[in-house]
Structure formats: structure tokens, C-alpha cells
Amino acid sequence: MKQDAKSKLALNTYTKLMRGTESVTARVGRKMSDAGLTISQFGVLEALLHKGPMCQRDVASKILKSTGNITLVIDNLEKQGLVQRERSLEDRRYCTVLLTGKGRELIVATFAEVEAAIIAEMGVLTDEEQQTLGKLCKKLGLREG
Amino acid sequence: MKQDAKSKLALNTYTKLMRGTESVTARVGRKMSDAGLTISQFGVLEALLHKGPMCQRDVASKILKSTGNITLVIDNLEKQGLVQRERSLEDRRYCTVLLTGKGRELIVATFAEVEAAIIAEMGVLTDEEQQTLGKLCKKLGLREG
DNA sequence: CTGAAACGATTAAATGTCAAACTATTTTTT
DNA sequence: AAAAAATAGTTTGACATTTAATCGTTTCAG
Numbered sequence: 515m516k517q518d519a520k521s522k523l524a525l526n527t528y529t530k531l532m533r534g535t536e537s538v539t540a541r542v543g544r545k546m547s548d549a550g551l552t553i554s555q556f557g558v559l560e561a562l563l564h565k566g567p568m569c570q571r572d573v574a575s576k577i578l579k580s581t582g583n584i585t586l587v588i589d590n591l592e593k594q595g596l597v598q599r600e601r602s603l604e605d606r607r608y609c610t611v612l613l614t615g616k617g618r619e620l621i622v623a624t625f626a627e628v629e630a631a632i633i634a635e636m637g638v639l640t641d642e643e644q645q646t647l648g649k650l651c652k653k654l655g656l657r658e659g
Numbered sequence: 660m661k662q663d664a665k666s667k668l669a670l671n672t673y674t675k676l677m678r679g680t681e682s683v684t685a686r687v688g689r690k691m692s693d694a695g696l697t698i699s700q701f702g703v704l705e706a707l708l709h710k711g712p713m714c715q716r717d718v719a720s721k722i723l724k725s726t727g728n729i730t731l732v733i734d735n736l737e738k739q740g741l742v743q744r745e746r747s748l749e750d751r752r753y754c755t756v757l758l759t760g761k762g763r764e765l766i767v768a769t770f771a772e773v774e775a776a777i778i779a780e781m782g783v784l785t786d787e788e789q790q791t792l793g794k795l796c797k798k799l800g801l802r803e804g
Numbered sequence: 805c806t807g808a809a810a811c812g813a814t815t816a817a818a819t820g821t822c823a824a825a826c827t828a829t830t831t832t833t834t
Numbered sequence: 835a836a837a838a839a840a841t842a843g844t845t846t847g848a849c850a851t852t853t854a855a856t857c858g859t860t861t862c863a864g
Contacts, residue, residue, distance in 0.1 A: 515786055524781035525774065527789040527796075528683075534796030535680040536723070538673075552849065571812060578681070583851055585814055590849070607812040607859050629670065636669035638798055641660055644672040647795045650788055651672075651679030654780065699820065716842060725822055730844055735819075752829050752842040 531654075538635050545631045549624040554579065554587045556628070559596065559613065559621035567612035569602070596620060676799075687776045694769040699724065699732045701773070704741065704758065704766035712757035714747070741765060 515523075546556045557577035562568070565576070574584040588611055591597045596617030602608035613621065636644055660668075691701045702722035707713070710721070719729040733756055736742040741762030747753035758766065781789055 520786065521774070521778050523786060523789050524778040527781050527784075527793040528687075528777045530793040530796040530800070531680060531683070534798075534800035535676060537800035538676070542673075554850065569812075579850090580852060581813065582815080582853080586850075605812090605860070609813070629666070632673045633666050633669040635799065636672050638801070639672075639795060641665065641668060643795055643798075644668050646791060648672040648675040650784060650792045650795075651675040653679075653783055653788075655675070655679035655682035656783070697819065714842075724820090726843065727823075727845080728821055731820075750830070750842085754843070 542628060542631045542635060545627045546624065549620065549627070551620075551624060552587075554583070555591055555596075556621075556624065558584070558587055558591060558611075559617060560625055562597065562611060562613045563618065563621045563625065567610050569608045569610055573611060591617070683780050687773060687780060690772045690776045691769065694765065694772070696765075696769060697732075699728070700736055700741075701766075701769065703729070703732055703736060703756075704762060705770055707742065707756060707758045708763065708766045708770065712755050714753045714755055718756060736762070 543553055546553055549556075551559070554577065557579075558573055561573055561576040568576075570584050570588060571581055573588070574581045577584075579587075588597060588599065592599060595614055597611050598614050600610045600612065602610055639647065688698055691698055694701075696704070699722065702724075703718055706718055706721040710717075713721075715729050715733060716726055718733070719726045722729075724732075733742060733744065737744060740759055742756050743759050745755045745757065747755055784792065
């Protein structure tokens with residue numbers, strides 16, 4: 515294949531990857547916003563649900579956002595009574611963040627919705643296609659830079 | 660395959676898709692921020708470069724953002740002297756947005772950088788893999804909802 | 805033990821994002 | 835032609851995001 519055609523293929527593939535992903539993200543994201551949650555808020559609650567209480571730094575690394583960001587997201591979740599901060603007694607630099615009852619209820623229900631939406635989205639691909647897609651995406655993500 | 664395993668596969672594929680795409684986006688996006696442009700700003704300039712002057716509504720639909728958003732992005736580009744607004748004379752509701760010389764220079768150079776980065780990113784996949792990835796992503800994006 | 809370095813969290817400033825309300829202009833209806 | 839509907843753009847308010855600066859706390863080295 516000529517270099518020029520190779521470039522076109524690469525750009526074309528990139529575009530399809532972006533469009534497809536955005537499209538899926540938008541539809542799955544709607545389940546979150548239907549529940550009154552942003553994607554980040556959902557991510558925080560989901561991490562707390564599945565990994566248990568943790569400090570803000572760990573939350574940040576779990577959802578791949580900056581710590582400055584997490585402060586605000588948790589502020590907003592706290593205002594809504596979905597999570598609670600507890601300053602650690604042993605090391606007062608740490609804030610442990612934990613779900614409230616209300617928060618747990620909401621994230622359990624919303625997670626189920628989101629999970630179903632993801633399964634529906636991926637359902638347009640056969641199992642084999644999904645495996646292939648996963649493999650290719652993993653390859654793309656590898657060279658962490 | 661059992662339903663449970665099917666669900667796991669779907670969630671797993673979704674995660675890989677998101678991670679891989681984020682990873683690529685971050686690295687390609689660095690070329691834009693190196694040039695002092697945000698992703699949105701790049702998108703606007705690129706549209707103007709390749710499609711020629713257009714009104715804000717068309718810019719918005721081209722980069723898939725809300726019109727309220729575009730107003731601000733173009734405000735910021737205008738402040739930097741990269742684009743220029745011209746109120747249409749026939750229909751005064753329309754603003755035609757066009758590149759300045761400075762804007763054209765910047766986007767031509769930056770686009771080349773970004774294009775090279777994309778080609779490099781996709782280069783970890785063989786041509787055949789790229790074709791497969793493109794096809795699968797297209798399938799995922801289809802059911803516009 | 806004390807000062808320096810490291811670390812977790814917070815804050816601030818710049819930009820982006822959307823949705824919704826609003827303005828100005830044009831087109832359509834009656 | 836006047837009223838109503840549609841359209842392009844702007845503004846506003848709430849949230850997100852990053853980077854960099856700052857605050858308070860803890861650890862560690864001398």
C-alpha cells in the first residue's frame with residue numbers, strides 16, 4: 515500500500531474510532547444524566563460502591579482525574595447528600611470518602627441501568643467482534659505516553 | 660456462551676474501548692495544546708481551513724457542539740486574532756467566521772503535527788487491523804439515538 | 805528536635821460544556 | 835401589513851477540567 519493511502523486509512527480509522535466512541539458514550543451517559551449524575555459523579559460513586567471507602571487521591575486515580583477536580587466533584591456529591599467526608603484521625607491530611615445510604619441506593623440503581631445500556635450497546639457486535647475490538651483497543655492504548 | 664459471560668465480555672470490551680480511545684486522544688491532544696489550542700479551538704480552525712468560511716451554526720454542527728458553546732470558543736479565538744467574525748449583510752442573523760492570516764498559518768502547521776501524530780498512533784495496528792477497527796466502530800456508532 | 809521535603813487536600817484562574825432563557829432578525833401566516 | 839413562528843446568535847448558570855499556587859500535616863535527615 516502506498517504511503518498516501520496508508521495515511522488516509524489511518525485518519526479514516528481515527529475518525530471512526532472517535533465518532534463511534536462518542537456515540538456510545540453519549541447514549542450510555544444519558545442513563546447517568548437521567549439519574550441526575552454527571553459522568554464524573556457516577557465514576558466516583560461507582561468506585562466507592564465497588565472498592566469501598568477511600569481517600570480523595572485514590573478516587574482521583576481511579577477515575578483518572580486530577581485531585582483538584584475531585585475536590586469539586588465530591589463537594590457537589592456531598593451537597594446532594596450522596597457521599598460523606600471523614601477526616602482521618604491517624605493522618606489528618608487524608609479525607610476518607612464514603613457513600614451515604616442515599617448515595618448507595620442511587621448508585622446501585624444507576625449502575626444497573628448503565629450496565630444494561632453498555633450491554634445493549636455492545637450487543638450490536640458479535641462476541642467475536644467484541645473480542646477483536648477489545649484486543650485492538652488495548653493495543654492502541656498500550657504505549658502510555 | 661452464558662448470559663453472565665456475555666455481560667462480562669460486553670463490559671470488558673466497553674472498558675477497553677474507553678481506555679484505548681482516551682489514551683489516543685490524550686496523546687494526539689498534546690499536539691494541539693503544544694500549539695496553544697484546545698481541542699475545540701483546533702476543531703473550529705480545522706473546519707474553517709478545510710471547508711472555508713461558514714456561519715457559527717455550521718461550525719457547531721461540524722464539531723458536534725452546542726451553539727452556545729461555539730460563541731465562546733470563537734470569542735476566544737477572536738481575542739487571539741486567529742479568526743474574524745463578519746455579520747452577513749443579506750441576513751443579519753448570520754455571522755460568517757473566517758480565518759485570519761495568523762490563524763491560517765497556525766492551523767496549517769498544527770494540523771500537520773496532529774495528522775502525523777494520528778498516523779503514528781494508528782501505526783501500531785496493521786492496515787488490516789485498522790480496517791477491522793474502523794468497521795467495528797462504525798457499527799457501534801450507527802444506531803444514532 | 806528541628807527544618808526541609810513530601811504529601812493530601814483546597815483554591816484560583818482559564819477554558820470548555822450544556823441547557824435554557826433571551827435578543828435580534830427573517831419568514832410565514834392570516 | 836401585523837402577528838406568529840422560526841432561526842442565528844448571545845447570555846447565564848451549573849458543572850467539569852487542568853494547571854499552578856497554597857495550606858496544613860506528616861515524615862525524615864541532620
